[in-house]
Amino acid sequence: MSADGPVVNVHVLFFAKSRELAQTPRSKVDVPSQIVASDLLDQLVTRFDLASIKDNLILAHNESYIENLSDKILFREGDELAVIPPLSGG
Template sequence: MSPKPPPGHFNILYFATAGSYTSKNVEALPAPLPLKKLFDTLEERYKGIQASVLDHSLVTINLVYVDVDYAGSGNAEEVVIEEGDEVAIIPPVSSG
C-alpha cells in the first residue's frame, strides 16, 4: 500500500522498468493534472522516459485502465487526475 499523497497531490506508482528509470516506486505530483499532460510532465522530470518506458506502458487511475492517447483526442470528455488519485505506470513484463 502506498502512502497517502500530501494535500493537493496524487500518487504515481512506478512498476518494473518505470521504477528502475525513475529510481522510485512512488512519487506525489501536483493535482489536478489532465491525463493528456501526464507523459509530458514525466518527460520533463525524467528525460527520455517517454520513448524508453511510457510509450510501451499501460496506465491506471484508481485501478482502472485508461488510454492516454485517447484522453487527448477530443473524442471524449477530458480525463483529469484529481487530488488523492492513484496512478500506476505498468510497463510490459516478459516471462520465461
C-alpha cells in the same frame, strides 16, 4: 486546452522498468484536476526520465487502465496513478 481546474496532489506508483528509471517506487506529484492523458504522460516522462520507454507505457488511474491517451482524466486529491511498462515473463 489540455489542462483545466485547480491543481491536486496524486500518488504515482512506478513498476518494473519505470521504477528503475524513475529511481523510486512512488512519488507524490501535483497535477491539474483535469488533464488530457497524453499531456500527463509527457509530464511524467520529462519529470522522471522515462523517455526510453515512453512509447510502451501503460497508465492506470485508481486501478483502471487509461485506454485512450486522448481522454481527459479527472483527478481528485490523493488519487493514484500507476506507470506500468509492458511486462514479460514465461
